[in-house]
Amino acid sequence: MSETICPYRDADVLPLSLGDPVADEIRTHVEDCPVCRERLERFQAESTVLRRAAQRLAAPAPAGATGEPSAIGKYCVVGTVATTPQASFYRAMHPKLSKEIVVKLYAEPVGAGEQGRETFLREARALADLVHPNLARVRDANVHDGRPYLVMDVQGVTLQKHAARGPTEPRQAAGLVVRLARAAAAARREGAAAQSLAPTTVLLDDVGEPRLIDLGIPRDGDGTSAAVPALGELLYLLLVGREPFAKASAGADRSAQREELRAALRGAGVPPRLETVCLLASTSKPGEGYADVDDFAAALERTQRGSSALLWLAGAGALLLGFVALWAFLAP
Amino acid sequence: MSTNSNLVTSPTLLGGLQKMDPASWGEFVKLYEPLLRAYVAHCIRRYNLGLQEDDRDDIRQNVLMKLWKTIPSFTLDHQGKGRFRTWLWRVTHNSTIDFVRRTGREPKASGGGVGPDGGEDFPPVAGPDPEPPTTLLEEHDWEMRRQILAQVKEETQASRKWDCFEQHYLLKRPSAEVATELGMSVSAVNTYTSRVLARIRELCRYKEVEL
Numbered sequence: 456m457s458e459t460i461c462p463y464r465d466a467d468v469l470p471l472s473l474g475d476p477v478a479d480e481i482r483t484h485v486e487d488c489p490v491c492r493e494r495l496e497r498f499q500a501e502s503t504v505l506r507r508a509a510q511r512l513a514a515p516a517p518a519g520a521t522g523e524p525s526a527i528g529k530y531c532v533v534g535t536v537a538t539t540p541q542a543s544f545y546r547a548m549h550p551k552l553s554k555e556i557v558v559k560l561y562a563e564p565v566g567a568g569e570q571g572r573e574t575f576l577r578e579a580r581a582l583a584d585l586v587h588p589n590l591a592r593v594r595d596a597n598v599h600d601g602r603p604y605l606v607m608d609v610q611g612v613t614l615q616k617h618a619a620r621g622p623t624e625p626r627q628a629a630g631l632v633v634r635l636a637r638a639a640a641a642a643r644r645e646g647a648a649a650q651s652l653a654p655t656t657v658l659l660d661d662v663g664e665p666r667l668i669d670l671g672i673p674r675d676g677d678g679t680s681a682a683v684p685a686l687g688e689l690l691y692l693l694l695v696g697r698e699p700f701a702k703a704s705a706g707a708d709r710s711a712q713r714e715e716l717r718a719a720l721r722g723a724g725v726p727p728r729l730e731t732v733c734l735l736a737s738t739s740k741p742g743e744g745y746a747d748v749d750d751f752a753a754a755l756e757r758t759q760r761g762s763s764a765l766l767w768l769a770g771a772g773a774l775l776l777g778f779v780a781l782w783a784f785l786a787p
Numbered sequence: 788m789s790t791n792s793n794l795v796t797s798p799t800l801l802g803g804l805q806k807m808d809p810a811s812w813g814e815f816v817k818l819y820e821p822l823l824r825a826y827v828a829h830c831i832r833r834y835n836l837g838l839q840e841d842d843r844d845d846i847r848q849n850v851l852m853k854l855w856k857t858i859p860s861f862t863l864d865h866q867g868k869g870r871f872r873t874w875l876w877r878v879t880h881n882s883t884i885d886f887v888r889r890t891g892r893e894p895k896a897s898g899g900g901v902g903p904d905g906g907e908d909f910p911p912v913a914g915p916d917p918e919p920p921t922t923l924l925e926e927h928d929w930e931m932r933r934q935i936l937a938q939v940k941e942e943t944q945a946s947r948k949w950d951c952f953e954q955h956y957l958l959k960r961p962s963a964e965v966a967t968e969l970g971m972s973v974s975a976v977n978t979y980t981s982r983v984l985a986r987i988r989e990l991c992r993y994k995e996v997e998l
Binding site for chain 2: 511526533619
């Protein structure tokens, strides 16, 4: 196969397509050279396209960009799970294991110098020691663009998205919140804390197990007093399918608010004892209601024991009736 | 024969993804995310699904997750079968249908081939995979060209190569005039213009955009 070899470069021929003067030698060459003629045609077509594309340069980039980083350290980001004032949580992939994880990227840069970094890593190591079925497991920690991040082995749908699909059956809702409360208390006993107990910072995994993802080491005095109301609000969200104080009446007086919530819980068919616990937890101020998260969890568990005792009683009653019927049938 | 010779999508970009390299992932997301969003929006309109912004984002995330898991096998399974964006369309289409079924958001099908508000029936009638909508692909190409020009402009602005390219090539001003204005030789204007053009072509090949 014969191939035409052309001694000229693109740069020699380009001026011709732009209407610039060129040496006669090149002009004569191009007339006879199929390679150059093809070049000229391509230049022509390209320039039309590029001039049109250049008109878009002045226009702003199209909307829709999320502003989320595409990678944090070696972890490739797929989307945002939650954003709190302290941190953003991203759904990401482990590059080697192709495994879904969640990365918590702190909003504040790591403290200055080696000491700040060491403090963060020491806290991260403490968090990595937390092992509980309802706490996200911390697997890695590092600093990305000056901001510290934690990598957690957890996946699932946020409680917010779960609730948006409709109310959760009361027994199941109570069970989920009891587990979350127990997990928050366990973290506390280990010197850590669930820093936010929000519908977006709880993930429900594939088998329906709830997991807290916003873990941290509390500074002096932060966290505990707000935990019970936050858990109460999560319980309400699950039972009713929407957040308790989303409505405009948020500023109304407390008794009116409480009545509004009570009506919604009743409308959702929530048993009275569970309703009481939910209201007490979600509308109480610090110092009122439950003493702490364990106290709340115990109260919530009692509502379930009550209902399971009732179920047991009903079952036993049915069995007894069955025996009586059988006896009546077999009796001479 | 090179293993990647049948790939229309740049082997370099995909090659990076196959190594699961975060930089390539970032580039990939930047390049294809607008098209992915447009695909999701198109699917929702097509079947009149009326999903909220949150749901769209879930679908987008699911597609990215699926891509992440399947990209390593892309060259093996899809060699020569078409462009990456056609494949992306199929993944998006199927992920949207999966999402709608899994979350129980299926609209009522009218049974007449056209859905309640002018959308097509859902679930979609089984058949060959639908082709990606050409209007979206055209828009994607224009957006890609814009991104490429913006990138080259940024790369070459400091050395004034971009000025040469803009004045001489895009605005069709004679090189002598541009040379005088920029205080350089005519041959420098021509060389710089040509280099910028070569860089644009290189990026277009890399990002699967036709000129």
